[in-house]
Amino acid sequence: DIVMTQSPDSLAVSLGERATINCKSSQSVLYSSNNKNYLAWYQQKPGQPPKVLIYWASTRESGVPDRFSGSGSGTDFTLTINSLQAEDVAVYYCHQYYNTPNTFGQGTKLEIK
Amino acid sequence: EVQLVESGGDLVQPGRSLRLSCRASGFTFGDYAMGWVRQAPGKGLDWVGFIRSKPYGGTAEYAASVKGRFTISRDDSRSIAYLQMNSLKTEDTAIYFCTRLTTSGWVDSWGQGTLVTVSS
Numbered sequence: 001d002i003v004m005t006q007s008p009d010s011l012a013v014s015l016g017e018r019a020t021i022n023c024k025s026s027q028s029v030l031y032s033s034n035n036k037n038y039l040a041w042y043q044q045k046p047g048q049p050p051k052v053l054i055y056w057a058s059t060r061e062s063g064v065p066d067r068f069s070g071s072g073s074g075t076d077f078t079l080t081i082n083s084l085q086a087e088d089v090a091v092y093y094c095h096q097y098y099n100t101p102n103t104f105g106q107g108t109k110l111e112i113k
Numbered sequence: 114e115v116q117l118v119e120s121g122g123d124l125v126q127p128g129r130s131l132r133l134s135c136r137a138s139g140f141t142f143g144d145y146a147m148g149w150v151r152q153a154p155g156k157g158l159d160w161v162g163f164i165r166s167k168p169y170g171g172t173a174e175y176a177a178s179v180k181g182r183f184t185i186s187r188d189d190s191r192s193i194a195y196l197q198m199n200s201l202k203t204e205d206t207a208i209y210f211c212t213r214l215t216t217s218g219w220v221d222s223w224g225q226g227t228l229v230t231v232s233s
Contacts, residue, residue: 001177040219042158049210049223050158061221093158097218100174104150104158 002026002096006105012113019081021108023094028074031098038098041070041079044107045090053092054079086112115139115222117211122227125201133196133227135211142192143167146214149185149196151207152226159207161185163214164194179205201231 003026013019029038037057042050052061054070057077067082081088089112094105121133135147148163162175164185173185184197194211209229213222 036217038218042220044158049225050220051223052219052221055215055217055219091157095158095219101162101176102160102218104160107157 001101002029002098002103004094004096004103004105006092006094006108008108009106010109010111012111013081013084014113015086016083019084019088019110021079021081021092021110023072023077023079023105025075025077025096029096029098030074037073037077038096039070039072039077040095040097041068042093042095043088043090044093050093081110084110084112115213117213117222117224119209119211119224119227122209122229124230124232126233127201127203127231129201130197130199131201131229133198133209133211133229135194135196135224137192137194137211137213140213142187143189146216146218147185147187147194148212148214148220149194150210150212150220150223151205151229152210153204153207156207161196161209163212198229201229203231205229206231 005024007022039057041054044050058070069080071078091107091109116138118136146165149161151159164173182200186195208226210226211224212220
């Protein structure tokens with residue numbers, strides 16, 4: 001199974017500042033035939049189901065604010081939230097859909113400093 | 114608007130069975146793979162499995178922790194996905210989310226979840 005490891009487990013960022021969350025996979029999730037990384041990012045606010053933010057590692061889902069961006073390839077990925085807003089307080093998860101079983105990172109809890 | 118509504122969560126004793134249902138609306142159900150993801154209280158997301166759409170074979174894949182105990186099925190005529198859970202263990206206690214998968218595999222829609230508690 002592909003192990004997804006996020007860092008940090010939690011972080012506190014001031015309003016208006018940048019938050020950076022990392023995700024590392026135990027093997028590459030880049031599919032060579034189409035040059036796509038099978039990596040998604042989800043946001044889960046308290047008491048709610050998760051919501052997709054990013055897929056293909058860097059494609060923003062429709063309706064997601066452009067302060068959210070994803071980058072990386074192969075085994076190392078980053079979710080960046082620019083100009084942090086109060087409504088961004090949540091737990092963020094990376095997810096590899098490269099193969100089965102799919103796996104999630106353990107989550108990163110983002111709070112306001 | 115895509116809607117996924119789970120039902121069937123309950124308090125059950127270890128070793129017993131339970132069936133969850135996911136009623137879908139707002140899209141052509143038969144065109145999509147459907148899955149289940151669970152979340153133990155205060156913990157992270159745990160992939161349970163999914164079932165492909167009929168054009169892709171209609172077969173299912175499972176996490177190792179549930180393989181042989183859980184079965185995912187679908188009734189395209191009623192737009193319902195099921196999760197049959199047998200030989201339940203205390204570690205199966207979680208909120209179970211029904212999910213809609215894109216053709217490529219990420220989850221683009223989630224239900225609100227239904228709580229399964231396994232306890233004597």
